[in-house]
Amino acid sequence: MKNLDIIIPGVFIILLSLCTYIFFGKIGPLVIGGASAGGFLLYLKTGYKYRFDTSKVIIAYLLTVIFFIVHVYEEYIFGFESVASELSGQEVSQQGLLTFAAFFAPVMWITGAIFIIKQWALGYYFLAFFFVAMTIAELTHFIFPFILYGEWRYTAGVATAALPLIPAWYGLIVTLKETKRLRDES
Numbered sequence: 467m468k469n470l471d472i473i474i475p476g477v478f479i480i481l482l483s484l485c486t487y488i489f490f491g492k493i494g495p496l497v498i499g500g501a502s503a504g505g506f507l508l509y510l511k512t513g514y515k516y517r518f519d520t521s522k523v524i525i526a527y528l529l530t531v532i533f534f535i536v537h538v539y540e541e542y543i544f545g546f547e548s549v550a551s552e553l554s555g556q557e558v559s560q561q562g563l564l565t566f567a568a569f570f571a572p573v574m575w576i577t578g579a580i581f582i583i584k585q586w587a588l589g590y591y592f593l594a595f596f597f598v599a600m601t602i603a604e605l606t607h608f609i610f611p612f613i614l615y616g617e618w619r620y621t622a623g624v625a626t627a628a629l630p631l632i633p634a635w636y637g638l639i640v641t642l643k644e645t646k647r648l649r650d651e652s
Contacts, residue, residue: 471514471587475506489566491554501603505595513590518644520582526637527582530600531575533629538567544622552614600634
């Protein structure tokens with residue numbers, strides 16, 4: 467059974483990277499695929515080995531989901547698809563952006579909340595993945611202007627990119643403390 471706790475997230479990472487490539491070109495697997503792989507490494511050090519009480523992080527997780535949805539709305543309003551198109555070198559449509567970021571991602575994160583509440587292995591992976599995605603991958607919004615223009619300027623998504631960081635950092639700190647506590651007890 468422990469093998470499935472590694473295989474299922476591994477297959478998910480591959481499928482998610484392919485999906486993001488279809489919607490966003492090469493920038494998708496780099497940012498989102500990278501965050502899912504980083505989340506997998508965190509999962510191996512935390513929830514995979516140490517099944518802590520997820521009730522201590524579920525509120526932070528759900529607040530992060532809410533702030534992520536607010537962030538995606540800003541991306542939609544200010545045309546993040548054009549930023550993604552420039553970064554990936556291929557056309558990213560508004561429909562593709564909304565299909566992935568405003569539909570698929572929230573469904574995935576809310577489904578992850580169910581897995582987290584049930585304390586299933588995949589829930590611990592989603593917890594680690596989402597916290598890595600929100601604390602690291604969202605920060606890429608702050609480097610996109612330098613990549614695109616060689617200087618700082620507003621690009622779609624920058625104004626709200628830091629919102630999910632606050633509850634995600636808190637949840638990540640709790641996750642690491644709980645893991646350390648369980649590791650020290652064993």
